[in-house]
Amino acid sequence: MTLAQFLDQFDGADRSIVVNRTDPDPVLNMLVDTFGEDAVNVVDETMGGIDRPSDTGGLVGGESDERETDGGRSDPGGELTTREFTTDRITDPNGASVTREPADRPEPDDDCPAINVDALRRHEDVPFDGDRLGELENLALLVEGDRVIAGSTLDELGETVLLVNSDLYVTGARTLDDVDLPSVISGLTDTTFTLRGYPESNRQKLLLITISRFIERTAWLAGDGTLRSSFQRLSRIDDEVGTRSVYERVSRAGVDTHLYGVPDDLPRDLDAVIHGGDTRDFTDAWFVLFRPPEGPSPTEGTPESDLERGVDGGVGMLAVETEPRVWRGLWTFDADRVRSLNRYIERNL
Numbered sequence: 587m588t589l590a591q592f593l594d595q596f597d598g599a600d601r602s603i604v605v606n607r608t609d610p611d612p613v614l615n616m617l618v619d620t621f622g623e624d625a626v627n628v629v630d631e632t633m634g635g636i637d638r639p640s641d642t643g644g645l646v647g648g649e650s651d652e653r654e655t656d657g658g659r660s661d662p663g664g665e666l667t668t669r670e671f672t673t674d675r676i677t678d679p680n681g682a683s684v685t686r687e688p689a690d691r692p693e694p695d696d697d698c699p700a701i702n703v704d705a706l707r708r709h710e711d712v713p714f715d716g717d718r719l720g721e722l723e724n725l726a727l728l729v730e731g732d733r734v735i736a737g738s739t740l741d742e743l744g745e746t747v748l749l750v751n752s753d754l755y756v757t758g759a760r761t762l763d764d765v766d767l768p769s770v771i772s773g774l775t776d777t778t779f780t781l782r783g784y785p786e787s788n789r790q791k792l793l794l795i796t797i798s799r800f801i802e803r804t805a806w807l808a809g810d811g812t813l814r815s816s817f818q819r820l821s822r823i824d825d826e827v828g829t830r831s832v833y834e835r836v837s838r839a840g841v842d843t844h845l846y847g848v849p850d851d852l853p854r855d856l857d858a859v860i861h862g863g864d865t866r867d868f869t870d871a872w873f874v875l876f877r878p879p880e881g882p883s884p885t886e887g888t889p890e891s892d893l894e895r896g897v898d899g900g901v902g903m904l905a906v907e908t909e910p911r912v913w914r915g916l917w918t919f920d921a922d923r924v925r926s927l928n929r930y931i932e933r934n935l
Contacts, residue, residue, distance in 0.1 A: 589871040590906040592930055596923065598778025598916050601735060603770060604727045616748045617726070620793060621779070712737030712769075728773040736773035743768055747792050755795050758828030762806050762835060765799045772892045776918050783911035797903050797917050798874045802832050804896035805841045805876040811900075812842040812877040814931050818869060820862065821851035833858060846873075846935055861935050868935070872913065875902035875928055882924040892919075900924040 603617055712727065712734065726743060728735040740748070746768055754760040771793070783791040798815070805813040813836055823829055823845065830853070837843045837857040845853065848869060849862030862868070882900035889895035902924045905915030918924060 587930075587934075588865075589867045589873070589904065589930070590908070592927070593904055593906055593915060596776075596778070596916060599730055599776055601728055601730045601774065601777050604729050605725070605740075617743075620743075620747050621774075621781075709734060709737070726770055728770045736769035738768035738770040743770060746771065747796055750792070752792050752795055755799060755828050756826045758831045760799075760828070762799065762803045762832060765796070765803045767796070767800050767892055771796070774917070776916060776920060776923075778914070778916050780908075781905075781913045781915075783913070791913070794872060794903070794905055794913060794915075798872075799832070800892070801874040801876050801896065801901050801903060801917075802836060804893055804901055805843075806832075806836045806839050807893060808841065808876065808878065808897045809839045810841060811879045812844065812928070814844045814873065814875045814877075814928065815846065816868070816871055816873045817845065817847040818872070819850050820845065820847035820853060820860065822847070823853040823856070824851065830856075846931070863935065870907045872905040872907070872915070873903060873927070873931065875904075875924065875931065876900055877924065877928045882921040882928070884921050885919075895919055900928075902927050 603621060605617070712725070724740050725737055726740055727737045746766075750760075779793075781791060781793060802813065802815070805811060815833075817823060817829075823833060833843060833845070833853075833856060843858040844861060845856075845858050846861045846863075846868060848864055849860070852860055852862075876896060878898065878900050883898075885895050885899040889898065895901070896919060899919060899921055901917070901919050903915065903917035904927055905913040908914050
């Protein structure tokens with residue numbers, strides 16, 4: 587078995603990134619260029635019916651934060667479905683239709699769903715507490731079927747992946763302390779993806795780099811356990827100042843650090859176990875995996891953050907280069923998957 591065959595054993599969820607934009611193309615182009623067009627299907631769901639700014643300040647929904655527990659709405663912290671946050675009209679807190687300007691009114695037969703802003707505000711995983719059109723257009727939702735998994739602002743996604751490049755990581759300008767994941771990216775766990783590197787895409791590989799740095803930060807914060815990372819070519823560790831700095835900090839923190847790749851030039855003076863080889867698992871695989879000291883396990887209760895979840899229960903990413911500069915993979919907090927991947931690497935590489 588190879589890591590590519592190992593990856594084939596895992597089914598991934600089918601999730602979509604939904605944005606609500608009156609002018610979606612620039613944002614959609616960046617999202618598609620970042621997240622790819624495979625299992626993560628970036629779509630434009632410009633949900634009409636939003637009142638334009640008016641004398642009331644441009645409100646796009648009611649002000650009530652009350653929750654209904656037996657009227658079809660979620661309990662606090664419960665799931666949100668697309669049916670809950672889209673309606674066929676804008677309503678005020680009393681359920682009455684909000685009057686629009688004549689130019690904004692749809693024709694009677696138009697299929698023109700609208701945003702139920704109150705439902706978005708109530709959902710704990712969606713960072714929306716505004717009530718204006720501009721704020722709503724700054725929101726991206728991760729949807730599986732008709733269920734909202736998570737939401738992030740475009741500002742958050744921009745600072746993490748949309749408006750940055752890999753040089754921040756290669757040079758060390760973005761350190762371990764700076765790495766965190768917006769909810770939409772952390773919500774992509776257990777979602778199979780296909781991503782392309784340069785020149786086919788300028789951004790898609792950055793998603794793998796960002797998730798890798800997140801796992802490395804998890805290990806560094808844990809200060810123990812085991813980190814296993816592959817580089818294809820081990821010379822990259824010394825060639826990239828930012829990468830070298832990360833693994834110096836991780837190993838100094840007390841983490842049992844294992845590095846894998848083709849031994850073209852071994853890293854010098856680094857407290858890590860080096861595993862060299864030239865099989866396809868070394869040349870075609872990209873993995874970063876953190877195993878806690880007691881082994882991967884489901885986290886008890888509700889972790890306060892993804893970092894806490896990874897420190898306590900483990901986290902891993904595996905991507906395989908299926909053709910030049912095309913990567914297929916997933917990342918996961920699932921204890922069984924992390925355990926299986928760690929066992930495979932430990933026994934075969």
